[in-house]
Amino acid sequence: MTLGQTQWTNVGVLASGRGSNFEALLRHEREGYFAKVRIVCLIVDKSDAGALHIAERYGVTFHIVRRKDFSSKEEFEQSIVSILESHEVEWVALAGYMRLVGRTLLERFPQRILNIHPALLPAFPGLHAQRQALEYGVKVSGCTVHFVDEGMDTGPIIVQRCVPVLPGDTEDTLAARILNQEHEAYSEALKAVTERPWCLEGRIVRFLDETANGKGTNLP
Numbered sequence: 001m002t003l004g005q006t007q008w009t010n011v012g013v014l015a016s017g018r019g020s021n022f023e024a025l026l027r028h029e030r031e032g033y034f035a036k037v038r039i040v041c042l043i044v045d046k047s048d049a050g051a052l053h054i055a056e057r058y059g060v061t062f063h064i065v066r067r068k069d070f071s072s073k074e075e076f077e078q079s080i081v082s083i084l085e086s087h088e089v090e091w092v093a094l095a096g097y098m099r100l101v102g103r104t105l106l107e108r109f110p111q112r113i114l115n116i117h118p119a120l121l122p123a124f125p126g127l128h129a130q131r132q133a134l135e136y137g138v139k140v141s142g143c144t145v146h147f148v149d150e151g152m153d154t155g156p157i158i159v160q161r162c163v164p165v166l167p168g169d170t171e172d173t174l175a176a177r178i179l180n181q182e183h184e185a186y187s188e189a190l191k192a193v194t195e196r197p198w199c200l201e202g203r204i205v206r207f208l209d210e211t212a213n214g215k216g217t218n219l220p
């Protein structure tokens with residue numbers, strides 16, 4: 001390795017709200033779960049996002065970038081891109097970022113933006129995924145970590161985890177059960193794409209160290 005180069009993979013997180021997934025990523029990073037990932041900044045689009053307090057607590061640099069301060073989505077996203085570039089970010093993790101990602105971000109970080117969604121995609125994309133699952137009457141739901149493309153929760157799937165939907169579940173009880181799995185699944189996916197060889201075959205995420213029976217040689 002050349003002097004001055006680091007082995008780190010810088011990750012920037014985008015969030016809009018509470019930030020529990022952001023915190024889970026940070027906790028795993030601090031516990032040494034990742035070989036390469038270093039979470040270098042948080043960007044929120046809401047000045048009252050709870051995620052800001054988590055960034056403060058963990059000493060992570062944060063930025064507030066509000067859509068209403070820009071006349072176009074392109075300018076808004078260009079501002080986000082500039083911040084991410086200033087932190088030499090290679091991977092972007094959306095953690096409860098409640099906006100559709102546009103071309104400006106996608107073209108700057110192709111196949112380098114991850115999202116977590118509280119349902120087993122392609123079921124129940126968009127808002128209120130847990131409510132959609134309850135109203136549909138499914139017996140199993142869960143969460144999905146996927147690459148972000150131009151669609152709404154449509155990108156190639158990296159990790160899914162499932163939970164039962166129990167009789168008597170409310171939106172809150174189901175959301176809490178799924179959230180526990182989200183907090184593990186997101187780090188699992190980020191670790192996998194940053195540490196293992198992979199490629200995209202169409203929309204299939206293929207881990208090249210995985211054997212036919214599903215056992216990897218280098219599983220996290």
Ligand code: GAR
Nearest residue numbers: 017018019020021095096116117118
């Ligand atoms: C999480 O449940 C996440 O999956 C969901 O928002 C919540 C954010 O919680 N994201 C979406 O619905 C995106 N389509 P958090 O702020 O505590 O991480």
